[in-house]
Amino acid sequence: MIELQSVTKDFAGVRAVNDVSLTVEQGTVAAVVGTSGSGKSTLLRMVNRLIEPTSGRILIDGADTAGVPAPDLRRRIGYVIQDHGLFPHWSAARNIATVPVLLRWPRAQVRTRVRELMEMLQLDPDVIGPRLPHELSGGQAQRVGVARALAVRPELLLMDEPFGALDPVIRAQAQADLARVQKRLGTTVILVTHDMAEAIRLGDRIAVMRAGRVEQFAAPADIIARPATPFVADLLGEGDRAFRYLSLRPAADLARPEGPGAGPAAGDADAPPLSPGTTMAEALSEMIWTGRDHVRVARADGTGGTVSRDDLIRAGRPE
Amino acid sequence: MNGGTRLLILPLALSPLLPFAVFRANRIAEAEPRSLVAALGGGGAALAVAGLAAMIGALVLARRAQVRTVVAAALVVAILLAMGWAAARLTAGGPPQVRVGPGAGFWVALVSAGLLVVDARARLHPRPAMRLAIVAVAVAIGAAILWSGALSQLSIMQEYGNRSASFWREGARHLWLAFGSFAAAMLAGVPLGIGLTRARRASAPVLGLLTMLQTIPSMALFGMLIAPLAWIAANVPAAHALGIRGIGAAPAFAALFLYSLLPIVANTVVGLTGVPRSVTEAADGMGLTRRQRLTSVDVPLALPVIVSAARIVLVQNIGMATVGALIGAGGFGTFVFQGIGQTATDLILLGALPTVALAFATSAVLDALIGMLPGTAR
Numbered sequence: 194m195i196e197l198q199s200v201t202k203d204f205a206g207v208r209a210v211n212d213v214s215l216t217v218e219q220g221t222v223a224a225v226v227g228t229s230g231s232g233k234s235t236l237l238r239m240v241n242r243l244i245e246p247t248s249g250r251i252l253i254d255g256a257d258t259a260g261v262p263a264p265d266l267r268r269r270i271g272y273v274i275q276d277h278g279l280f281p282h283w284s285a286a287r288n289i290a291t292v293p294v295l296l297r298w299p300r301a302q303v304r305t306r307v308r309e310l311m312e313m314l315q316l317d318p319d320v321i322g323p324r325l326p327h328e329l330s331g332g333q334a335q336r337v338g339v340a341r342a343l344a345v346r347p348e349l350l351l352m353d354e355p356f357g358a359l360d361p362v363i364r365a366q367a368q369a370d371l372a373r374v375q376k377r378l379g380t381t382v383i384l385v386t387h388d389m390a391e392a393i394r395l396g397d398r399i400a401v402m403r404a405g406r407v408e409q410f411a412a413p414a415d416i417i418a419r420p421a422t423p424f425v426a427d428l429l430g431e432g433d434r435a436f437r438y439l440s441l442r443p444a445a446d447l448a449r450p451e452g453p454g455a456g457p458a459a460g461d462a463d464a465p466p467l468s469p470g471t472t473m474a475e476a477l478s479e480m481i482w483t484g485r486d487h488v489r490v491a492r493a494d495g496t497g498g499t500v501s502r503d504d505l506i507r508a509g510r511p512e
Numbered sequence: 513m514n515g516g517t518r519l520l521i522l523p524l525a526l527s528p529l530l531p532f533a534v535f536r537a538n539r540i541a542e543a544e545p546r547s548l549v550a551a552l553g554g555g556g557a558a559l560a561v562a563g564l565a566a567m568i569g570a571l572v573l574a575r576r577a578q579v580r581t582v583v584a585a586a587l588v589v590a591i592l593l594a595m596g597w598a599a600a601r602l603t604a605g606g607p608p609q610v611r612v613g614p615g616a617g618f619w620v621a622l623v624s625a626g627l628l629v630v631d632a633r634a635r636l637h638p639r640p641a642m643r644l645a646i647v648a649v650a651v652a653i654g655a656a657i658l659w660s661g662a663l664s665q666l667s668i669m670q671e672y673g674n675r676s677a678s679f680w681r682e683g684a685r686h687l688w689l690a691f692g693s694f695a696a697a698m699l700a701g702v703p704l705g706i707g708l709t710r711a712r713r714a715s716a717p718v719l720g721l722l723t724m725l726q727t728i729p730s731m732a733l734f735g736m737l738i739a740p741l742a743w744i745a746a747n748v749p750a751a752h753a754l755g756i757r758g759i760g761a762a763p764a765f766a767a768l769f770l771y772s773l774l775p776i777v778a779n780t781v782v783g784l785t786g787v788p789r790s791v792t793e794a795a796d797g798m799g800l801t802r803r804q805r806l807t808s809v810d811v812p813l814a815l816p817v818i819v820s821a822a823r824i825v826l827v828q829n830i831g832m833a834t835v836g837a838l839i840g841a842g843g844f845g846t847f848v849f850q851g852i853g854q855t856a857t858d859l860i861l862l863g864a865l866p867t868v869a870l871a872f873a874t875s876a877v878l879d880a881l882i883g884m885l886p887g888t889a890r
Contacts (some may be wrong), residue, residue, distance in 0.1 A: 219817070241797060243793070243796055243797060263799075264799040264800065264801045265799065266799070267797055267799035268797070268798070268799035269799075269800060272735075272797035272798065274790055274793060274794060274797070275790070276788075277787075277790070278791050278793055278794025279792035279794070279796075280791060280793075280794070280795070280809055281788075281791065281792075281813065282812050282813060291798050291800075292798055292799060295798070295799060295804070300856035327676075341798070360572075428644065
């Protein structure tokens with residue numbers, strides 16, 4: 194559990210972060226969203242003490258971070274930045290091994306761990322491992338950066354615009370990979386982004402920052418349903434907030450059982466069902482595009498169901 | 513054939529028209545030109561011209577840079593051997609004080625052929641290891657020619673024969689001055705550069721001071737150092753015991769050291785500040801201590817820039833160490849200034865040619881080393 198208590202940072206008289214208090218629960222993802230200059234990166238860099246707070250305390254599992262020498266603290270916290278910051282004179286494998294080597298792990302253990310991480314992030318250790326950073330694609334370099342940050346199984350991972358340098362297709366893939374890895378490892382993540390869609394997709398809770406203050410800290414559904422300030426509403430974009438809301442839940446939640454007694458399926462019975470992970474927003478988009486008013490959705494347990502357009506539209510408006 | 517080759521072929525082809533050798537009744541007598549025919553005899557000259565024509569033909573027609581490199585190198589060797597042969601012929605039977613030296617035709621041919629080697633080699637785009645091998649082969653061929661005695665009747669080699677002991681002593685002194693002051697400047701300059709990246713405010717005044725030092729003419733700097741070093745020698749017994757005096761090697765060493773500082777310090781600062789911000793931030797964020805970041809990230813990434821400074825400084829020092837002879841520092845400059853004093857051109861060349869060869873070889877070796885550093889774009 195990470196607790197920020199009244200954290201404030203002044204730079205030469207300018208208040209970059211103003212009295213921020215947040216609690217991030219173990220194993221959850223907190224997304225910090227804001228425009229540039231909102232203080233979100235400064236806030237993140239105070240957690241691993243790349244920047245020292247002017248006042249306030251930061252606790253990890255109840256222990257004040259100020260009581261630990263900064264290099265020791267940082268070796269326990271994963272850190273991923275936008276331009277990946279890989280060491281250009283080291284191979285991908287050596288980059289991933291940075292912190293284990295600093296901690297003087299035995300060689301064999303380092304080698305095993307590097308392979309394990311590369312496989313988890315779908316990087317071929319024998320092909321990608323020996324390459325230098327300038328020989329990697331943007332997506333590969335980003336994954337090597339994540340692997341390096343996760344090398345010593347940190348309980349906390351800090352990410353500063355980790356997907357900012359990627360093109361949209363690779364970015365979506367990288368976001369999905371991060372969500373998968375985070376679930377599997379149960380790592381607590383603080384993710385800084387300027388992209389509200391990314392925050393909604395990845396965050397268990399979202400902190401919206403403006404001018405050094407947190408305007409709202411809540412679950413994505415609450416942020417969308419009840420933006421606390423006009424700034425939060427602006428950041429969400431009024432135009433597609435219904436779709437954003439619908440993107441949070443799987444369409445299968447609205448499915449009515451098919452089969453005898455349920456009447457004939459009103460949609461095209463021959464169309465294959467949508468996959469279990471399909472969100473309500475995607476199901477509605479599918480209906481608009483195909484002109485149908487019902488779609489079939491597969492459930493994770495193998496059964497199927499039908500979702501109607503009216504139900505979806507009703508679900509798009511928070512009670 | 514490319515523009516560079518074409519430009520060099522013309523002087524090469526015309527060089528037989530110039531006097532190939534010069535003849536002196538003794539080492540300081542006036543030089544009398546000797547044509548190619550006079551130097552090599554009718555048959556020899558015909559053979560030389562035919563050989564030159566054949567090689568020019570090969571250079572013009574060869575498409576591959578490898579072939580051109582080998583042909584041009586062979587041409588350089590042939591020109592040197594022809595000179596040795598001419599010296600042997602022209603001195604044969606004469607009194608021992610007769611001197612035969614290279615003439616304008618020889619120099620034009622040698623320089624053109626040498627540049628053809630450089631031009632063709634550059635087009636090979638050799639890998640760094642290959643470049644080192646080429647330097648080693650060139651040095652080996654040069655040593656073999658000198659060792660074989662093929663040039664022993666040449667005037668410069670006769671000057672060498674009279675001074676072989678002092679030649680190697682002054683050579684060692686020259687190397688010590690150039691490389692020793694370079695090593696001292698690296699030991700002082702790299703830490704100073706690292707310090708300046710941390711104390712930004714000191715950076716401008718320190719670099720300004722070093723730039724000012726660089727602008728002082730070398731003779732003036734030698735002169736300026738004589739007084740303080742003489743004072744130190746007179747008042748600090750330990751310094752005196754180390755051989756520090758107002759004149760001699762100490763002021764020359766100190767001057768070369770001071771001249772070396774600017775390129776080393778400036779390039780260290782440039783190299784370190786050129787490390788991308790995202791890399792230094794990642795290093796800090798991973799938990800590298802300041803010292804770990806310096807030794808395993810900052811300095812390795814700045815190394816190509818620092819080593820290019822080392823190359824500049826070494827070449828500069830090898831040349832400038834020659835001037836040190838004027839204040840009794842020794843080195844190859846000794847022969848240059850003795851030769852000027854005696855109007856003995858060959859003695860001047862005995863000091864100048866090894867200096868040029870040394871600077872050339874050092875530069876080529878360091879170039880190759882820079883290419884071998886990790887992280888350099890290949």
